[in-house]
Amino acid sequence: MTTTVSTPPVQEGSEFLLDVQDLRAEFRAGGNRWVPVTHDVSLSVRRGEVLGVVGESGSGKSVSMASVLGLMPYQGGRVAQGRAIFDGRDLLTLKERELRQIRGSKIGVIFQDPMTSLNPVRSIQRQMVETLRAHTSLTSAEAKERALELLRLVRIPDAARRLRAYPHELSGGMRQRVMIAIALSCEPELIIADEPTTALDVTVQADVLALLRQRTRERGVSVVIISHDVGVIASLADRIAVMYAGRVVESGSARQVLGHPQHPYTLGLLESIPGVKGPRTERLPSIPGLPPRPGGDEMGCSFRDRCRFAVSRCATERPALAEVGGEPQHRAACHFAISDDGRVVPREGVVGDA
């Protein structure tokens, strides 16, 4: 019932701030039919760590986070299985009222489009004050004062005037700074940033990312950043999880995943950005084809139709997410391993027919 702004006591011995295990989220497909959109997703974030979740749209990144936040019922979905231990409590078993105390307070959220994320008919001040007052015992005046501080914190010039403005009166970058300010407002332990820069001009993307990085680092706030843009992830993340068609297909430290991608999909993503990995070509190669539709066949590797290395086995046997190359914490879900020069070799104990 009582909420607090002070940092919650760190639980000794808990390795992860958020530990998601075997998450399966489903959407209603009419009547009583439910279609799974994520399969056995496991993700974890340590305290103070930045986890980047990368993947194409529809790969289940945002759904996983909505599941963790308990927002699936509002989107016509549900969580069918899994756990999401946050700060020692399984969020998936909490009541809505308890979740509401965590959302916006211990977990701050930043969404993709700051234009649509802010209520267009309410001023910035109202929306900030409203959040603060929902989670703290600040008076209205104190909340306004705090809101002003927060705007200054996210480097919004002329903050006092901007505070009274409506969302449409601010630029996209300003709006996203406001969102960051709101996410930070109640001293969260975790910020979930879902495509925070996608809707922004390229020129302000870097600023916003830098701000996000700086303000979370200095507070020791953990971050889950979701993006389809490997570049964004690369610039921020300590660890990376790559998602494809509702599954985590590769995870590991940023250095490992970016430097030694072990899944063909990750490789494809990296090749599609200049200067990160792969041969320099005039044209950026992109991954041909489309991801499978949710609810399709359950057999085989879901990436096989677009995979340049696919063999017949990929259609019959789903590769498990397993540790690769003896590197701790680096996992990939592929029957093959990829060498640093881009060659594909079957994993140990696996006989290919390629």
Added chain:
Amino acid sequence: MPLMRFLGARLVSVIPVMLGVSMLTFGLLYLMPGDPVLLLVSGVEGDVASEQIQQIREEFGLDDPLPMQYVSFVGAALTGDLGRSIHQGHEVTGLILEALPNTLELTGMALLIAALVGISTGVIASLFHGRWPDRVSMFGSLLWLSMPEFWMAIVAIMVFASWLGWFPVFGAGGIEFLILPATILGLRSAAAIARLTRSSMLEVTHAQYIMTARARGIGEPKILWVHALRNAIIPIVTLLGLQLGYLLGSTVVVEVVFSRPGVGSLLIDAVLDKDVPVIRGTVLFLAVIYVLVNLIVDATYGLLDPRIREAA
């Protein structure tokens, strides 16, 4: 101040609308068959010779060329003079002003009922989207919309006034006279408003900022009544403005059935008499009210939606 500039701009745009309305009513009346002067003397037993009829026609300027009649009509109307009733001899402006309070009372009450019943039904339906309260209210509103108002009014009189005796059958006066006709009038609008509120709410509740508000830990009641309804209300306010036109028009039926004095019954009498000055005066007057109300509606957009204020 942008709001004033916005209103000023809208006010200017009203002028061509009013010119169009006045021309239309003016023109249509001349297409309407029947001679008001002949009707006036129909039933005279004996001598109404053509020169007398001619005299009346001249007095009312009915024989002048149409454009001339129109110009003198508009000229006088600008000074608030809508002419004199052929049938009653009274100033049209006076007749309207006399009838107006009752009509405003009726439409105002009806609009209030329409808004209260319509919006709450629509919100409830959207909350229970796809479940029985939603289906019942949407079916009910469809059923209500398809009932002729005239018939509903008579049924209401039979049941609530004649049989149960809860309300007076007809007339105007205190609140007890207002409830039945205003409800009949208002519920029909309520049905339309409920349907729009529901779809508008459903649309808004899927908006990103609603999800964001939830992600900020805002409680559901506040999300519903403040975040969602505040946004959903914008198209509803537009509809309310349009409904006012419908309500003003429907008072013709309701005022006659409930025998309430008002602009509607003034108009219907005038139409039966083909009392041209009264018809065009009343129609023009109703059009002015309608345009003004929608101007007010436009102004409220500015209050409801800061984006519109800027755009103007």
Added chain:
Amino acid sequence: MRRSMKAVGIGVTLALLAGCGGTEGGGESDAERVDGGEVSIALPTTESFDMNSLDPNVGGNRIYAHTISMTMFDQLVSQEPESGEIMPWIAESWDVSDDGLEYTFQLRDDVTFWDGEPLTAEDVAFTFERVVDPQYMPESAFAAASMSAFESAEAVDDHTVVVRLEQPQAAFLANVARNFLSIVPKHYVEEVGDEGFAEEPMGSGPFTFVEWQRDGHLTVERNPDYAWGPPFTETAGSAPSVERLTFTYVPEDSTRTAALQSGQVNAIMGVPPLSQESFEGNDQFEVVEIQKNGQPGGLTFDTSSPGPAGEVEVRQAISLAIDREALNSAVYDSKHEPAYFLLEERMGDWVNEEARFPDFDPDAAAEVLDEAGWQEGPGGIRSKDGVELSLDATTSTQMQRTMTLIQSQLKDIGIELNVDVVSPAEASAVIQGEDNYDLAWGNPIGWTNGMPDLLYSLYHSRFIPPNGTSNETRTSIPEVDSLLESAVQSLDDEQRREDFDQVQSIVGDYVSYLPLLSFNANIAVASGVHGIMPERRGTYVYFHDVWVSENLQQSWPGN
């Protein structure tokens, strides 16, 4: 039964009217008159008649405005409702010069307006000059038309007024007895002006004006000083019994019916035919049947039409082919009466019994058409010389169902009607306009008048549009013209009767107009409301004798 009404005396008539339609009529006419109580009356408006002006002289022809103004004003003379005999009222006696051009009226000396000022010869002269003043046209057209022979009025002394006519007018006294000629107070009209008077009138009548919410309700109260009612009223010589009358305007039939049933009012005029049964079968209500005078409702033909409607044989065939009983029962639940004469039967001796229109006989109708050369053609529609027997029938919305039935009846004898349903305004424009039409049923109830002189307006060629408006049938028969001229000027009732009889048979044979239904202007009241008496024309009502039984006074709170 109604035929016998004109023969019986006044007292019996009153009893009949009071008890008519009641199931427990026995106790009603014997009941003891008591003072007090209130009668609240809901008035219909069948067309455009409403209460826009309470000025009885120059306020226009509005049946219900006149119904109300009749409670507040007196006329110079009165007309006994059944016999039509002219009786004293404000004038206690009068002399007519031998040439019929000068009337000298002696007024009562005890009549006062509500403000206590005496009603004098000055007021009478003022009233008469007022109605013919052209500045009041067109609202005064009705009053002026009934004063068409008027030359001047002069107050000789306080209680003597002399009226001169330009030519003799047999119906002059009957016209003076009409509500258009209600005596108004000169001093008051001059003080408040015409508009002020129209909104807040003052008279010398049995009830005084209290308030008028325009288009809403109007209240009048008993005039305690009143002692000069018409001699045929029961309360002549004293003030009315009922304390207060309230009139409200309820145009919608079902609302009016419900208003009486719910007790919001205790009398309604214009009982819808289909609701009449429910009142008759319920001892809480009584229906007072009031039969109209003048011309019955029916079809108006354009006898000057160049088409088939201009052919007398076609009109005669139509007259044979319409089944009045069927119309009455199908559309009106048989609540009205079939009409077979050009004048309402209540006109008594003025009706030429020999000029009765033929009974329904479709075979005879077919024969008439056969002889006239209208041969049956393909599709059952007759034709002659390549012209189809097809007529345009204009009807107001109120008469649509009746006209549709007529359409099917005429189809049986090979006449095609193209029914055109229009507003009452359009219908009158068609009938009274300059262009030809075929046939029409515009004004549902026909013309209302207490005197046969109505025939002069209806069938004299000088009133054919566009010269006049009232000869809607465009009947132009020189013999009829001269008979009518003689009749309206003659002071000899026998001569007048002969002339009018002849007009009725000539115009009847010519079928300018086809009378079909007599519409009863019925009044329904809550049991316990007594003494409503129709005026001569049957459209208006005297409220002088109204009283409310004690039971009803207690149980009916009024609003």
